[in-house]
Amino acid sequence: MELLRKVLEPHLAEVLAAAGLDNLPWQKMLTIARESAQGDLALPCFPFAQILKKSPVQVAKDLCEALQLLKSQDTYFNEALLSVEASNGYLNFMTNPAWIAKQILSQYDENSGKAANKGHRVLIEHTSANPNGPFHVGRARNAILGDTLVRLHRLHGHEVQAEYYVDDMGKQVGILSWALDNLDAEKVSEVLASAGRQDDLGPWQGKQDHERVRWYQAANIVKENNPQVDEEVGEMVRLSEEGDQEVLQSFNDAYQPVLDGMLDTLAELGIEYDAFTKESKFVVDGSVGLIMEQLETSELHGTADNGAHYLELESKGIKGKSTKFFFRRGDGSSLYATRDVAYHQWKWQQCDRLINILGEDHKLQSRQVGIALEEVGQRVPEVVFYAFIKLPDGKMSTRRGNVVFMDDLLVEARAHALLAVKELRADELSQEKMEEIAEAVASSAVRFNIIHVAPEKGFTFRWEDALSFEGDSAPFLMYSHTRACAIRRKVAREGHDVEALIEKAKSQEVWNQVGDSKSANELLRLLGRHLDVLENAVDNHRPHLFASHILALASAFNGFYRDHPVIFEGKVNLLNLLLSETSRRHLASGCQGLGVIPIEEM
RNA sequence: GGGCGUGUAGCAUAGACUGGAUAAUGCACUGGCCUCCUAAGCCAGGGAUCGCGGGUUCAAAUCCUGCCACGCCCGCCA
Known part of the structure; x- marks a missing residue:
């Protein structure tokens, strides 16, 4: 307050x-x-x-x-x-409820619920998953958390650039590329069958992320009994690290269709990026080489027996079995983390604030990169870590094929949503309209299910939760919003001009009529805190706090809806109309900030 | 061995950073509400020694400390 x-x-x-x-x-x-x-x-x-x-x-x-x-x-x-x-x-x-109503309602316009532009440039890097197979719900936590932060920062008035860092030169892409060069379809099926892997593409035949991950998995199985595979992959990876254009091109040909497939899935969730930056860029343009030279002048610098270079980080508070951070191999080549330092240097050139979304397994590495950045005179980025999503029977892994694919989850969620909307509205809505609604409900529900828990908290994926459309869920928010829309529609249907009535309400200063209604005052209280909560969620990277607030707001709107008719027997109550419309705007923009689609009917 | 994180009703979570009154929400459970702007909703009810022990404080789920359980990490991998 x-x-x-x-x-x-x-x-x-x-x-x-x-x-x-x-x-x-x-x-x-x-x-x-x-x-x-x-x-x-x-x-x-x-x-x-x-x-x-x-x-x-x-x-x-x-x-x-x-x-x-x-x-x-x-x-x-x-x-x-x-x-x-x-x-x-x-x-x-x-x-005083009338005073607070005045603060909020007199400010009503089409931007209610959004913060003013602050001209602050924020770069958020998220997802950055290896392009070696379809998106599963484990990987999705990064993308959903990252995209939600992108949206909330925008709602808060920041200029945001969303980045996907494409790992186009590592061992994983190397294995995929090797598989496509050395295995054929028959061999892949044979290998997967012999390892007892379930190998049914189902509806995803032809979708390249699903197709090619089979090659990746098969190659992983083959290489377990054949050390020559590792050698061949290693050689390609080494060449890629030297910026060998031919190898990089073949890697690109291997992963790009997979990445496209993954991006199709993400687009279904409303997740898009402003830029894709390839890891190899920093090898090819020489910036990694410069970083290594700079690090070699650091006071922390040391050299191993075989000529590898590292920073000794014990004095920086790094503890454990090894306190060394290697940034150059004995053969002179760079490592993933070194290239990450170069990438960060580049990112800092285009923003005032830099945020990374990373799994908790990257905590140590992220600290090491941060120290290295300081050693080359750069600032340390803000990092949001999240705990992993597990399945009830254990961890997810693309390599082992123990996953729930996001594509499958979305299909299932859509089917459930369609069932629900049919049960309620089959006699009013066309099939097409109902499918549209089901699609919006499905992607919103899947996102909300993940975003409403604190990032650092472990999360077990359960189908029943993901497909629950009641209570603390996206459909609950969406439903409140549709009620506000229904009010607006009814007012218009009975021959009123909604915008004109709103202007009339403002000029009559209807907020002075606010009384002691518990439900209306609770709604006003929450509207009054709306931007405070948003600011807190954005500044502290805690989107679930905003999710909780929007749930409370929707719930308060439901209470108001119950107690205060906006239009009754053709007569419009101007105060209630203005409060309803203000709430509608806040709910709509709030939903958008959370990646929940504020559809107008459901 | 060490570092980081998590532990809150049967289940899933919020609240912890910044200590404050009766620990909040949903699912599940019990009962009630559709001649009235969409019942994916609303109202009422039962259910919690906030992992365990100690400390600081007028006051601890929240801060400190010890222990227990779970997760992640401690590669010249990515």
Whole structure:
């Protein structure tokens, strides 16, 4: 409740100073009250009690009286603050609902719920999955988390560039490329069958990420009993690291169709990128070489027996079996992490703020890269780590084929959503319309299921949760939004001009009519906090906090919807219309920020 | 061996960074609500020694510390 806080703090400061209590960090103690019945903000008076040698109850009472006096003397303060009360040693502050309604409703326009542009350039790198097979729900946590942050930053008024770093020169691509050169379809089927792998493309025949991952898996099986494969792959990888154009081209031919297939899947989830940057770029343009030369002048630099170069990071607080960070092999070539340093240097050239989305397995490496960046005079990026998604029976792995494909999950989710919409609307909507709705519900639900839990928390994928369309879920949000849309449609259908009515409502200052309705006031409270929550979620990389807020907002809107008809027997209540439309805008933009599609009916 | 993270009703989660009143939400469970803007909804109810022990504090799910369990990491791999 930052709105009230701004008005309250100067007055509170005055009262506390008069009582000799202003040297305590009381701004921090002033918290959002847990129970809305207790007020909007609360100040516990226990620490004051110790200083004044009075009971907390008495201190609260005294402060309360002083504040009430101020309130009666200051018109604006009096307008904003409905009441201040002392209770159990707490001071409880209640905002005047009409005042808060004025703050929010008088500002209504098509940008309600969005923050103003801040001209701040943010680069977010996410997904960056090896292009060796179809997207599974494990890999998807990165893409969904990353894309949600991209959307929330945009909603918050940042200029965002979304980057996909394409690993086009590693061992994994090498294996894929080797397989396509050395195995044929028959051999692949044979190898997979002999290893007891399930080998049924089902509906994904012809989709290249699904097709080619079989080659990748087969090659992995073949190489277990044939060391020559490793040698051949190793040689190609070595050549790629030297920037050998022919090898890089054959790698490119191997992975590009796979990457395209993966991107098709991501597009179904509404995930798109502004730029794709290839790892080989930094080898070819020489920047990796420069980085290695710079690192060799670092005070942390050391050389191994065979001529490999490293940074000794013990003094930087790195602990464990090995504290060395190798950045150049004995043969002079670079390593993945070295190229990552060059990549970061390049990224910093195009943004004010740099954010990476990484799995928790990259924590150490990320610290090492950060230290190396400091050694070459660059800033350290912000990193969001997430824990892995497991299946009930263990970890997912593309190599071993123990996965739930995102493509399959989406098909299943669409089928469930279609079933639901048919049950409810079959006699009103066309088949085509229902399929459209099912598609939006499916991708929204899949994303929300992943985004609403804190990134650092482990996550077990369960079909029943992913396909649950009730309660704390995307369809719940979407449904609230469709209700607001239904209201708008009904008002228009009965011959009113909605925008004209809104202008009329504003000119009549309908917010002054706000009464003591619990549901309407709860809705106003949440609308008042909307941008505060967004800012917190963006600054701290915690999208699930915004998800929780939008759930609460949708729930509050449902309460308002129940209690306050907007149009009844042809007559429009202007205050309720304005509140409904404001909520609709906030819900729609909030949904978009979470990757939930705010469709108009379902 | 060491580092990092997680542990909250039967299940899944929020709250922890920044200590504050009766620990919030959904699923599941019990009961109620569609002549009224979409019931994917709403209302009411039962269900929690916040992993375990100690400490700091007027006040601890939250901070410190020890232990236990789970996950991730400690490659001249990517």
